[in-house]
Amino acid sequence: MCIFVKKILLLKNYYVILLTLSTLITSAQSTRKYSNEFMNIGVDAAALGMSNAVVSQTSDVNSGYWNPAGLVHLEDNQLALMHSSYFANIANYNYLAYGMPLDDKSALGISLIRFGVDDILDTTQLIDDQGNINYDRISTFSTADYGLTFSYARKLPLDGLNYGINAKIIRRIIGDFASSWGFGLDAGIQFESKNDWKFGLMARDITTTYNAWSIDEDKYEEIRSAVEGQNQELPETTEITIPKLQIGMSKKWIIRYDYSLLAAANLNMRFAENNDIISTSFASIDPALGFEFGYTDLVFLRAGVGNFQNEIQPDDSEQLSFQPNFGVGFKYKGIQIDYAFTDIGDQSAALYSNVFSLKIDFSVFR
Secondary structure: OHHHHHHHHHHHHHHHHHHHHHHHOOOOOEEEOOOOHHHHOOOOHHHHHOOOOOOOOOOOOOHHHHOHHHHHHOOOOEEEEEEEEEOOOOEEEEEEEEEEEOOOOEEEEEEEEEEEEEEEEEOOOOEOOOOOEOHHHOEEEEEEEEEEEEEEEEEOOOOOEEEEEEEEEEEEEEOOOEEEEEEEEEEEEEEEOOOOOEEEEEEEOOOOEEEEEEEOHHHHHHHHHHOOOOOOOOOOOEEEEOOEEEEEEEEEEEEOOOEEEEEEEEEEEEOOOOOEOEEOOOOEEEEEEEEEEEEOOOEEEEEEEEEEEEEEOOOOOEEEEEEEEEEEEEEEOOEEEEEEEEOHHHOOOOOOEEEEEEEEEHHHHO
8 A cells, every 4th residue: 555655646746747847848939828937026025015016116226127227227336135935935036136337327237036946856766667666766856947137228318218128048947857048138118207207118028038948858758658658749849928018107205304105006918818907819907006105215114916817716707806015124324125025815826925135235335
């Protein structure tokens, strides 16, 4: 009975690896609704606390992710770090970014994102050719996604109008089984009116981000042949990420000198039909709202709501779900520490997480 249970668990591991390879790698030249989704999770706990409604007003090193046009507001070099965990700490998401002004009209940025699951048990060699179970043959592997982004921003002759571009290199690895390289471009603009209203537009994957996969056919054959009756064909090796568009607006009010209130709104658009609150065959739109209350530019309290979805219920009816977020921040002499708690109360299917981020302005060392 014990051996039977072990074999059942072994088959389960085989299927997990097969499904991972098959779902991550699409048919040749196909376009997917969801591809390279780790690049859409978001960075900076301050932004996450506002439900990512920051496209119009982002103005620091994290602008390389949210809207590269915001990098022109850098007055000194900045460094940003972030860490969060998902799936009960099984998956780790890490972010590192650096930005610097070139002159009074342009700036550069570079950022690196890693989303990975480490130390996954590889039991494909657990049973030898004679049918004996040997636990010494168990090894581990990792699956990891990397996104390296180079950003450039510049002010345009029209006062208050800036633009920015991103060049992204995507690297995805599934142990020794498969890996891919990808490349894509983003573009963003920001405009600030004379009455302090800010507007932003961020177009992600404007050229469609292309991923080319390389699969170890020998490894894949070992997995497939280990499962009796399994005849799944080798997946094709290319995938394309369709463009996405984010439109934002915001305004900040100063109240009695010491207090401030920032209100922001985003419309996040995918050119595909899904469960967003506004959905057509051409595009789907998901709104997001964010607020930040500040005191003497030292302490911040943030809240936001987004990820509005029409969820199908067991009786085939639809029910609106949403994802609330909450955050706090502290800034002192160029050092800013932020915290965000996402998906309060599990109102949506999204994963909740405690997110911490750090931002350092190099002016603190001068």
